[in-house]
Every structure is written in C-alpha cells, then in structure tokens.
Amino acid sequence: MLPPDYHMHTPLCQHATGEPYEYAITALKNGLTEIGFSDHAPMPQDNFDNWRMSYNQLDSYIDSIIQVQKKVPDLQIKIGLEIDFIPGCEDWIRSLISRYSWDYVIGSVHYVEPGWDIDNPGKIHLWKKHDINEIWIRYLELVNAAAVSGLFDFIGHYDLPKKFGHRPTVDLSAHHKIVLLNAAKTNTAIEINTAGLRKTCSEVYPSADILNLALESGVKIVFGSDAHSPDEVGFHFSEALELVKSLGFNSSVNFSKRNTTEFKLF
Ligand code: ZN
Ligand code: FE
Ligand code: FE
Ligand code: ZN
Numbered sequence: 001m002l003p004p005d006y007h008m009h010t011p012l013c014q015h016a017t018g019e020p021y022e023y024a025i026t027a028l029k030n031g032l033t034e035i036g037f038s039d040h041a042p043m044p045q046d047n048f049d050n051w052r053m054s055y056n057q058l059d060s061y062i063d064s065i066i067q068v069q070k071k072v073p074d075l076q077i078k079i080g081l082e083i084d085f086i087p088g089c090e091d092w093i094r095s096l097i098s099r100y101s102w103d104y105v106i107g108s109v110h111y112v113e114p115g116w117d118i119d120n121p122g123k124i125h126l127w128k129k130h131d132i133n134e135i136w137i138r139y140l141e142l143v144n145a146a147a148v149s150g151l152f153d154f155i156g157h158y159d160l161p162k163k164f165g166h167r168p169t170v171d172l173s174a175h176h177k178i179v180l181l182n183a184a185k186t187n188t189a190i191e192i193n194t195a196g197l198r199k200t201c202s203e204v205y206p207s208a209d210i211l212n213l214a215l216e217s218g219v220k221i222v223f224g225s226d227a228h229s230p231d232e233v234g235f236h237f238s239e240a241l242e243l244v245k246s247l248g249f250n251s252s253v254n255f256s257k258r259n260t261t262e263f264k265l266f
Contacts, residue, residue, distance in 0.1 A: 001239070003252045003263050004034035005234050006080060006104065007156065007193060012053035012061050014038040016228040020064055024072040024228045030234040034254065036078030037065050038106050038156075038224070043084065044092050049117065062100055078103035078255060082156055085109050085146035093151055094204025104255035106191070106224075107152030109142045109160065118165050127166055136161050136168040137175060144179040150186035152256055157193040158206035165200045173249050176210055180217035187260075189253055190219055192244060194236045195226035204240050211247050220253045220260070241265060 003012045009016035020037060027035045039061060040052035053061055062079060069077045079100070083093055085107045094133060097105055110117040112135055116126050122179055127135070139161050183190060193205040194249075206214070214221070221244065225235040245266055 002030075002032050002143075002237050003223045003265060004076070004078070004254060005032055005225050005227070006036040006078065006154075006222050006255070007082070007106065007191060007195075008035065008036050008227040010037060010039045010061065012057050013051055015051050017259065018230040019258070020068045020141070021071060023131060023227060023233050024068050024075055024077060026230045026233040028072065028075055030099065030237075032075070032234050034076035034078065034081045034190050035233065036103060036255070037061075038080035038082040038104075041081045041083040041096055045090070049115075051120075058099065075080065078109075080104045080153075080255075082106040082108050083152070084111060085142060085149070085152070085169060086111055087142070087145055090149060090151065097151065101257055103257055104153040105151070105258075106154055106156045107146040107149075107178060108156035109139060109146060112138050112142065119157075119160055124164055127164070132161075133168050133170050134167050135166070136172060140172065140175045140179055144175075144182055145196040147179055150188065150235055152188055152193050153258060153260075154181065154220075155191035156191050156224070157195065157226065158190050159210060160205060162201040162205075162207070163196070163199050173209070173213065176213050178219065180210075180214050180219050183214075183219045188219075189222050189260075190214055191222050191223050191224045193226050194240050194241050195224075195232075197236050197239070198232075204236075204243065206242065208247060211249075215248055220251050221249060222255075
C-alpha cells in the first residue's frame with residue numbers, strides 16, 4: 001500500500017491549477033488511500049508575495065476540502081497547511097495553527113532573506129550575487145530553527161536550495177546532523193518530496209546521503225508530491241519508496257489532528 005501524499009496545493013495559492021476534487025480523483029486512480037492538502041499559508045500582510053492565499057481565504061480553503069471529503073468518501077482526505085518559517089513570525093505561525101484543528105502543519109523555508117524566496121524561478125539571478133555555500137548554511141540554520149521551534153509536524157523539501165542545481169562544494173554533514181537531531185528531539189518529521197524529480201536537481205528532497213543521516217538520528221519520514229496540478233498527485237511515489245527501502249527505512253508516519261500513527265511501508 002502506498003503512503004499518503006501529504007503535500008498538495010489548491011488554486012488559492014495563485015500558481016496551482018485544478019480543483020481539489022480533481023486531485024482526489026487522481027489520487028484514487030493512482031492507488032492512494034489517503035492524501036492531505038497543504039496549501040501555502042497566508043502571511044501577516046496579504047501583499048507579502050504573490051504565491052499564497054490571503055488571510056480571509058482560509059475559511060474557504062478549509063470548506064473546499066471538507067466538500068471534497070464528502071464527495072469522495074473512499075479516500076481519506078486530511079487538511080493541512082504549508083507554513084513559511086521566518087524567524088520573528090512565530091506568533092503569527094502559532095495563531096495560524098490555533099485557527100483550525102489541522103491534521104498536520106508543514107514548516108517550509110523558502111525565504112533566506114527578505115525578498116528572496118530561493119525556489120522562485122523569477123529570482124534565480126540572485127544566486128549569482130551570493131556564495132552558494134553561505135546560502136546553504138543560512139538555509140540550514142533556518143531549517144534548524146524551524147525544527148527547534150517544535151511548531152511543525154514535518155519539514156517540507158528539506159534541501160530546497162538544490163532545486164536549480166546549486167550544490168554546496170563543502171561537506172555540510174555536521175550541519176545536517178544538528179538539524180536532524182533537533183528534529184528528532186522535537187518529534188518533527190521530514191518530508192520525502194518528489195517534486196525535486198521534476199526540477200533541475202532531478203532527485204527527491206532530501207538526497208540519499210541526508211536521508212541516511214535522518215535514519216541514524218531517528219527522524220521520521222512522510223511523503224509528499226508537492227502537486228500544483230492534479231496530474232502530479234502521488235508523483236513518482238514508487239521510485240521514492242524504492243529509495244527509502246534501499247536505505248533501510250521500513251515505516252513512515254500518518255497524521256490525524258496532529259497525532260501520529262506509524263505506517264508500515266514494507
Ligand atoms: Zn507552491
Ligand atoms: Fe514549499
Ligand atoms: Fe508546496
Ligand atoms: Zn512546498
């Protein structure tokens with residue numbers, strides 16, 4: 001049985017296509033028994049950027065998924081949120097979390113400095129102005145702070161800076177070990193995000209060597225396609241399963257109202 005796909009978007013974020021109902025139908029077609037929506041959460045200012053829902057759309061986001069739960073009873077459909085972790089925004093994040101009884105919340109780092117979301121293709125030129133290793137270290141410090149905060153159920157796309165092929169030229173395993181030990185301590189899982197297979201980096205987030213460290217640290221895993229259109233639901237899950245099997249993982253976690261249960265993968 002395939003694990004749940006816990007990372008998918010809706011048109012409310014302004015850069016995803018297809019209705020939640022279509023994602024659900026595709027999930028069933030692809031043999032999934034459980035999915036979860038986790039659209040980009042609002043920021044304190046609605047004009048923060050142009051790739052998320054606004055604050056007053058949160059209710060219709062939740063309602064639209066509840067409608068699909070009713071329409072597609074054969075599928076378990078969870079309601080989550082992908083929240084940007086930015087230091088200083090912890091109170092905002094807490095208020096988002098307390099606003100609804102989410103099944104899970106994802107903590108993602110996209111911004112490494114004000115105005116630079118490193119995965120934004122429109123800002124790829126900013127990479128040229130920065131030292132790649134420095135950005136990686138800064139990014140990992142932010143992911144570490146997200147893990148330490150204990151606010152999130154799992155970390156999204158753990159090694160996102162590799163998206164466009166920007167690889168560190170120094171060994172960052174010491175940094176990874178710190179992040180992963182903190183994640184284990186706060187019971188924050190990490191996501192095997194298959195969207196990386198659709199990008200220049202051509203591999204899942206995070207890479208196999210980081211997943212090895214995660215296994216050593218006792219960090220739990222979940223799976224997500226980061227679907228921004230219905231055809232991406234469950235994207236290359238069998239490939240991701242083969243990878244984690246070869247590394248020695250045998251289970252992932254499922255979420256319900258922010259409680260975890262073990263999901264036997266093999
Ligand atoms: Zn997105
Ligand atoms: Fe993201
Ligand atoms: Fe996403
Ligand atoms: Zn994402």
